[in-house]
Amino acid sequence: MISEFSISPQKFKGSLNLSLTINSGQTSQPPWKKGNFYFQELIMIDDAPCLVKIRHDDADPEGDLEIIAESPENMTEKTIETSIREIFDLDHDLNRFYQFLGDDPKLAPTIDFCQGMRLFKAHDPFECIISSISSANCSIIRWTRSIEDIKRKWGDGYRFSSGDFYTFPSAEVLSNVPEHDLEEMQRAEDNLPDDFVFERNLQACGVGYRAKYIIKAASIVQSEINLQKLSKMKYEKAVDTILELPGVGPKVADCILLYGFGMGEAFPVDVWIKRIIEDLYFPGEELKPQTVREFGMERYGKWAGYVQLYLFHYARKSGLLESLRKK
DNA sequence: CAACAGGCGCTAG
DNA sequence: CTAGCGCCTGTT
Secondary structure, three states, rough: OOEEEEEEEHHHHOOOOOHHOOOOOOOOOOOEEEEEEEEEEEEEOOOOEEEEEEEEOOOOOOOOEEEEEOOOOOOOOOHHHHHHHOOOOOOOHHHHHHHHHHHHOOOOOOHHHHHOOOOOOOOHHHHHHHHHHHHOOOOHHHHHHHHHHHHHHHEEEEEEEOOOOOOOOOOOHHHHHOOHHHHHHOOOOOOOOOOOOOOHHHHHOOOHHHHHHHHHHHHHHHHHHOOOHHHHHHHHHHHHOOOOOOOHHHHHHHHHHHHHHOOOOOOOOOOHHHHHHHHHOOOOOOOOHHHHHHHHHHHHHHHHHHHHHHHHHHHHHHHHHHHHOOO
């Protein structure tokens, strides 16, 4: 089944900068792959695989969001559109958010740098959990490659005319993966050539010491945490639940709840957000990360997650980030 | 080559 | 409770 349709910008509130949204380094998932003018990714819709190709002229606010979807199963445009609206947060009213930003002199300058940027939400919450754990103490490019490696090695592959795509493996599959070369060697048959390269283990994906956290977290998600229930919890309770996972501290927990479960009141605080908030609101002072988190949640309320996204991108593009390096 | 960035787990105080 | 170290990979 191939379906082709478009979503008019009148059908979502405010602007959209699709490439900025996809490439802004949010820990929900790696950026979608660009090919032939379309960003593409394989997503599961009602348990069926669907390759979604999406395209938008970011310079033209009147331009439609164009979509082509390919699936071995039959599915309606409506269900596909619902998934896309969710992933690119199209039902979020950016105009109202910009009013909110405009009312805070510290935040108003972010608007021009971030026009049309939206949350890039996870199509697979479990992938988001592992992405976020992998991102801790790690560069964007590094964790992105790790997640792509994991998908290629243990996900289900599907072949489309535009290439091969892989799902993210289930918690059950990932919890049974070898941690490092030695473990893979021990599990392997004896009759391997001397120069055999062991690479079907998690550390070979470049996740380093996080490999054991990832395997344990996968095991706990599989046996003890119901992700459906988690998405319906109040934020505070959801934080306590997700913090039980190894490799998940305050910052990673907030990323998971923001990008993976759409809890907009989460305010993930990394060293950069900490420095930015200190610089803007408490010049000369040093705050604890927890204090910054409370400040952000209190001051920004339901917009906190978006403010975090906008502040970071603004700081990066305006040169503020560079000036905050090494203080 | 060495020094350092990055968030979390762990231990010592 | 908090301060401070080590983890792994990549950059300077």
